[in-house]
Amino acid sequence: TLLTGGARIPIHINFTPEARSSNVFIKQEDNDYFTVGQTHTASQWIILPQASSIEFDIHVSDSIAASHTIQLTENKQPQETITIYKPIRNQSIEENNGLDIHYDISQQSPETFHYASICLTDFNGQLIHEVLTTDRKGHVHLSLPGVSSQTNMFVKIRAFFGDTYRFVESQTGIRVLPDLKKPHIKWKQSFYRMMVGSMLDCSIDIDTQEEISSFIKVYDQDNHLLQTSEKSLSLGVTETTKTLSVLAWVSDASGNTASIQQSIDVIHPFDFKISDH
Incomplete structure (x- = not known):
């Protein structure tokens, strides 16, 4: 028998109907390949070495039942891809x-x-x-x-x-x-609308005990930075403000980042004038 060195081949063993065995394995140099199969059969995969030949023994119930030698050749690559x-x-x-x-x-x-x-x-x-x-x-x-x-x-x-x-x-x-757990942040309070003259108080809640870096930034409608802080800030809403945008960002020690952003509509109250009659 001539086979290719480096190939993976199946070995199948058939026993006579009267054969009895407690275990079957194939021994090749220092390698023992235990076999599996149905009644009167045994099978195993073997990777052939890069050599000129291979010798192996078939052991049945701790005794050598047969010995075989396979001649090996170098791989001649097929046309397939x-x-x-x-x-x-x-x-x-x-x-x-x-x-x-x-x-x-x-x-x-x-x-x-x-x-x-x-x-x-x-x-x-x-x-x-x-x-x-x-x-x-x-x-x-x-x-x-x-x-x-x-x-x-x-x-x-x-x-x-x-x-x-x-x-x-x-x-x-x-x-x-690695599937690293990314930091998760959320606002501690909800704010969707603010009135001119009120105070914007915002802070973030971070669900990790690891060392993190963070910031909060507030921008107006023209993307001008109004205020920045690490985890919380307070800002007065002025007459010239039409909208606010609040950005929060965190980063952990592994370089994982998370961010959230909230847009706020600024409401200008009606100016009631009372005249004397």
């Missing part, structure tokens, strides 16, 4: 959003397409998630691991073809972002 439509290269994704992968594997030769391995790995190539599929075109959804800071990861797709399980592969990088 893999297109990863989503995610796009260097796309930023928050950890809680999950990862949607859309792909297309071309079929340009008469060689049989067996399956594809769709993997999410860390920057060093360590496997995080893997899905095996027999669909040449489609999409899969993978969960993303939790991260404390921006982390680079890779989506890798490898498709296997032909009798020797030759493969073609493609990858794209993504940036996984």
Whole structure:
């Protein structure tokens, strides 16, 4: 048997009807692959090394039942190509959003397409998630691991073809972002209309105990800054004021920001004049 080094292959074992076994595993050098299957069968996936050959033993009930040697060859890349439509290269994704992968594997030769391995790995190539599929075109959804800071990861797709399980592969990088809790602010009081001569008292309520930076700014209808403060302020409403705009902004130690804005209509009261008769 001749197979391609680096390929992932399925091994399927059939037993005679009278066979009895408590456990079955495949041993290859220092690797033990425990198998699963129905009655009188056992199956497992094995990744072939980059070598000239591989030897492995099939253990049944702690005894060697059979030994096999597979000759290996270097990968001769098929004519097929893999297109990863989503995610796009260097796309930023928050950890809680999950990862949607859309792909297309071309079929340009008469060689049989067996399956594809769709993997999410860390920057060093360590496997995080893997899905095996027999669909040449489609999409899969993978969960993303939790991260404390921006982390680079890779989506890798490898498709296997032909009798020797030759493969073609493609990858794209993504940036996984932590889902940090952003600060939330609200006004401590409501104010939609103010009368000339009254006092505007406004302050903000912040729902975090973390160290934050904040400001409140008040502008008139001409976008002139009338007053600014950190968390609260008082301002007298003058005759020349038609509208007011109040802006509040906060930022936490991680650089997350939030802001709210309120527009205020200024009412000019009627000037009643009383004359003597």
